[in-house]
Amino acid sequence: MIPAMQVCMDYQPAVVQRAGIGRYTRALAAGLLETKAPDDALRLFYLDFFRRGRVDLEGAETKASRILPGAILQRLWRTVGLPPFDMLSGKADVFHFTNFLRPPLRRGRSVTTVFDMSFERFPEFAEARNLRNLRRGIAATAEKSDAIITISDFSAREIAEFLPAARGKLFPIPLGISPSFAPAGADAVSAMRERLSLRNPYLLAVGTIEPRKNLHFLMDVFESMEGDSALSDMDLVICGMPGWRCDDIIERFSSSPRASKIRYMRYVPDGELEALYSGAAAFVLASRYEGFGFPPLEAMACGAPVVSSAGGSLPEVLGDGAVIVPDFDPEVWRSAIARAATDDAFRADLAKRGAAKAATYRWERTARETWKVYRGEAEAVC
Numbered sequence: 001m002i003p004a005m006q007v008c009m010d011y012q013p014a015v016v017q018r019a020g021i022g023r024y025t026r027a028l029a030a031g032l033l034e035t036k037a038p039d040d041a042l043r044l045f046y047l048d049f050f051r052r053g054r055v056d057l058e059g060a061e062t063k064a065s066r067i068l069p070g071a072i073l074q075r076l077w078r079t080v081g082l083p084p085f086d087m088l089s090g091k092a093d094v095f096h097f098t099n100f101l102r103p104p105l106r107r108g109r110s111v112t113t114v115f116d117m118s119f120e121r122f123p124e125f126a127e128a129r130n131l132r133n134l135r136r137g138i139a140a141t142a143e144k145s146d147a148i149i150t151i152s153d154f155s156a157r158e159i160a161e162f163l164p165a166a167r168g169k170l171f172p173i174p175l176g177i178s179p180s181f182a183p184a185g186a187d188a189v190s191a192m193r194e195r196l197s198l199r200n201p202y203l204l205a206v207g208t209i210e211p212r213k214n215l216h217f218l219m220d221v222f223e224s225m226e227g228d229s230a231l232s233d234m235d236l237v238i239c240g241m242p243g244w245r246c247d248d249i250i251e252r253f254s255s256s257p258r259a260s261k262i263r264y265m266r267y268v269p270d271g272e273l274e275a276l277y278s279g280a281a282a283f284v285l286a287s288r289y290e291g292f293g294f295p296p297l298e299a300m301a302c303g304a305p306v307v308s309s310a311g312g313s314l315p316e317v318l319g320d321g322a323v324i325v326p327d328f329d330p331e332v333w334r335s336a337i338a339r340a341a342t343d344d345a346f347r348a349d350l351a352k353r354g355a356a357k358a359a360t361y362r363w364e365r366t367a368r369e370t371w372k373v374y375r376g377e378a379e380a381v382c
Contacts, residue, residue: 004037004039004040004041005037005040005041005093005094005374005375006040006041006043006091006092006093006094007032007040007041007042007043007092007093007094007095007096007374008042008043008045008086008089008090008092008094008095008096008108009025009028009029009032009042009043009044009045009095009096009098010025010045010046010085010095010096010097010098010099010103011025011029011044011045011046011055011062011098012025012045012046012047012070012099013025013098013099014026014029014044014046014055015046015048015053015055018241018267019208019241020208021098021099021115023294024098024113024115024175025098025099027175027176027178027363027366028098028363028366028367028370029042029044029057029060030057030363031176031363031364031366031367031370032367032370032371033057033058033059033060034364034367035364035367035368035371036371040371041061042059042060042061043060043061043062043063043089043090043092044057044060044061044062044063045062045063045064045065045088045089045090046062046063046064046065047064047065047068047069047070047073048064048065048066049065049066049067049068049069049070050069051066063089063090065088065089067088074103077103077104078133078136078137081104082104083104084103084104084105084106085103085104085105086105086106086107086108087106091107091108092108093108093109093374094108094109094110094111094374095108095109095110095111096110096111096112096113096370096374097110097111097112097113097141097145098113099113100112100113100114100115100134100137100138100141101133101134101137101138101141102137102140102141102144102145105144109146109147109374110144110145110146110147111145111146111147111148111149111373111374112141112145112147112148112149113148113149113150113151114138114141114142114148114149114150114155114159114163114166115150115151115155115291115292116150116151116152116155116158116159116289116290116291116292116312116313117155117158117159117161117162117163118212118289118291118312119131119134119135120135120162121158121289122212122288122289124211125210125211125212125288125289127244127245138163139163139165142159142163142164142165142166143165145166145169146169147169147171147373147378147380148166148169148170148171149171149172149173149370149373150170150171150172150173150291151172151173151174151175151291151292151313152172152174152291152292152313152316152317153172153313153316153381154291154312154313154316155172155291155292155312155313156170156171156172156381156382157382159382160382166382167382168380168382169380170380170381170382171369171373171378171380171381172381173366173369173370173373174292174317174361174365174366175292175294175361175363175366176361176362176363176364176365176366177294177297177298177301177358177361177362177363178270178363179362180270180271180274181270181273181274181277181298181301181302181358182274182301182302183278183302183303183355184274184275184277184278184279184302188274188275188278189275189278189279191275192272192275192276192279193279196263196265196276198235198237198263198279200233200234200235200261201233201234201235201281201341202234202235202236202237202263202279202280202281203222203234203235203236203237203280203281203282203283203284203337203341204237204239204276204277204280204282204283204284204299204304205218205236205237205238205239205240205283205284205285205286206238206239206240206268206273206277206283206295206298206299207239207240207285207287207295208240208241208242208243209238209240209241209242209243209246209249209250210243210244210245210246210249211245211249212287212288212289213240213285213286213287213288214286214287214288214309214311214328215238215249215252215286216249216252217286217328217330218236218284218286219252219253219256220330221286221330221333221334221337222236222256222258222262223256223257223258224330224331224334225258225334226257226258228334228338230338230341230342231334231337231338231341231342234261234281234341235261235262235263236258236261236262236263237263237265237276237280238253238262238263238264238265239264239265239266239267239268239273239276240266241266241267242266250264273298274302277298277299277301277302277303277304278302278303278304280299280304281305281340281341281342282304282305282306282307282337282340282341283295283296283299283300283304283305283306283307284306284307284308284337285306285307285308285309285314286309286328286333287308287309287311287312287314288309288311288312289311289312290311290312290313290314290317291312291313292313292317293308293312293313293314293317293318296308296314296317296318296322297317297318297357297358297361298358299354300318300321300322300351300354300355300357300358301354301355301358301359303351303354303355304351304354305322305323305340305341305346305347305350305351305354306318306321306322306323306340306350306354307322307323307325307333307336307337307340308322308323308324308325309324309325309328310324310325310326310327318354318357319357320353320357321350321353321354321355321356321357321358322350322354322357323336323339323340323350
């Protein structure tokens, strides 16, 4: 019989972040509850000094620390290594830290998720304070963690290269996408178009507005479509919350010579995204680096043809379900987008391959493989 296990997850990202690491933490916690053994227990711990957090996940114990503001506590962890995390969270067999860094811990096995090494590979794309914090703590995290989960084989190789102490305890576990991402019906797409006043065929880009996403290049490509008989009638729809150093990017949306054909939307809830993906002539991602890549997979699951860069793990994650453009030649991109958006036979084949690839990414699998890491049953790579 498998012995019961008490797992404590650092749930802070899920409380303070809507997307990205917050999304991962929420979805993983839900998946762990669905796949745990009957006697296993999951505790979700978070900092809530100002009493603003609210966690309601059936089947999980929740515990909030209200001793100190999170910023002060994290500064203490960085500078003096106190107080130990488990003094605040309570005892557990395994502690899972979901946001790159492992705080001080007195006892119990520690598992840390390190998503990628973009902050070392492309430090110019990292926010300065975040870069400092990661560089201060990532080596100790690699040394002291009993296991390091990452999200692709590509990221595992990157981590092993930059953090030798992580070698021998790296576990790549792909992320999942919700089954709700599926092709929307014609009525749902038409209603979405009417609601958002999308009268023309459109290209779609989804993701945080920040330099790493390479939206200036995408704008160059879109502006070069003026006068192209196959593409000039298409709009460009961009969805994403403002990130760091985004002002000049957002300003360009309105100053572009094709500004009248550019629609910028901030946050679009998942219930709206399915129809938006499904109605797109093509989904486009020109990112310089991705550790995984939720939006292109979601687009593939919804039947949209995807044209993507080869940044980071994208060729591995998307496989033959997308058109992967290996460099940043605007003419090559324009040609790839034109084929994906207008060649009906190619679009149908690409949509079929994309849907099949996207179907392999499910949170249930992510959770089951994570339980194996907790139990010491998984085999490390690198």
